[in-house]
Structure formats: structure tokens, C-alpha cells
Amino acid sequence: MGVDAHTTSSPLGSLAxxxxxxxxxxxxxxxxxxxxxxxxxxxxxxxLSPGRARAELRVTEDLLNFHGTPHGGAIYxxxxxxxxAASNSRGETALALETNISYLDADGVGETLTATxxxxxxxxxxxxxxxxxxxxxxxxxxxxxxxxxxxx
Numbered sequence: 001m002g003v004d005a006h007t008t009s010s011p012l013g014s015l016a017x018x019x020x021x022x023x024x025x026x027x028x029x030x031x032x033x034x035x036x037x038x039x040x041x042x043x044x045x046x047x048l049s050p051g052r053a054r055a056e057l058r059v060t061e062d063l064l065n066f067h068g069t070p071h072g073g074a075i076y077x078x079x080x081x082x083x084x085a086a087s088n089s090r091g092e093t094a095l096a097l098e099t100n101i102s103y104l105d106a107d108g109v110g111e112t113l114t115a116t117x118x119x120x121x122x123x124x125x126x127x128x129x130x131x132x133x134x135x136x137x138x139x140x141x142x143x144x145x146x147x148x149x150x151x152x
Contacts, residue, residue: 051119053085069106079144
């Protein structure tokens with residue numbers, strides 16, 4: 001489910017598109033759509049369902065490091081945004097306990113990176129998520145893993 005830049009009211013996708021994603025509370029969709037840090041980087045959440053999220057980021061010149069490749073912080077932020085959306089998708093506050101990332105490859109300017117977060121374990125107040133970050137060819141750029149705690 002892509003986001004058309006001409007109809008998007010938010011850098012994270014239009015509220016109408018996010019509202020069409022079933023089983024996710026409206027308040028949660030609105031929170032995901034209004035994340036100011038993601039908006040600053042240009043990260044868009046393009047799919048959201050319980051325990052799952054997909055986010056995209058187009059690599060621009062201002063996201064490069066001094067080697068001319070995407071800054072690890074930009075890739076981490078993309079993976080973390082998908083992780084945050086997936087872990088909060090049921091409408092319960094989820095707080096990160098730990099995360100880690102492995103960088104596997106680097107792409108250049110103009111490439112669109114996609115991070116897909118999947119819930120891999122849910123038990124009581126904790127859950128675990130795995131996030132794959134891929135380039136436009138589907139080649140893995142990074143793998144991310146995170147655990148959350150739900151205090152409610």
C-alpha cells in the first residue's frame with residue numbers, strides 16, 4: 001500500500017490511508033501519522049496492522065555520512081519507526097527495553113529503503129519484534145531487533 005505524495009497530508013501518509021488499515025485504533029493511527037521526528041527525516045509509515053508495520057525512507061543527500069553512504073542513524077531511525085508503530089499498533093503504550101541493529105549493505109542517493117517490523121513473541125507485558133530493512137531490489141540493508149514493555 002503505497003503513499004501518493006500528491007494526496008498525502010502528512011509525511012507519514014494521509015490519515016485516510018492510515019484509517020483504512022483495519023484493527024488499529026484510530027488514536028494510534030493518528031499518533032503514528034503525527035510523529036515529528038519521522039516527519040523531519042521523511043519516514044513514511046505505509047502499512048500498519050496489529051503487530052506489524054512497514055515504513056519507507058527515500059535516501060537524500062542530507063542523509064549521507066562522510067563516506068557518501070546513508071548514515072547509520074538514518075537507517076536505524078527507519079527501523080525504529082517501524083518497530084515503534086508495530087509495537088504500539090494495538091493501542092497499548094509500548095516502551096522500548098532494548099534494540100540492536102546489524103548493518104549489512106549500503107545504498108546511494110535516490111534509493112528508497114523499506115523497513116518491515118513483525119511481532120515475533122508476545123508474552124504478558126513484553127513483546128519482541130524483528131525488522132528487516134531492504135532496498136528497492138529487496139536486498140537486505142540491515143536487520144534490527146527490539147523488545148518492548150507494556151506498563152498498562
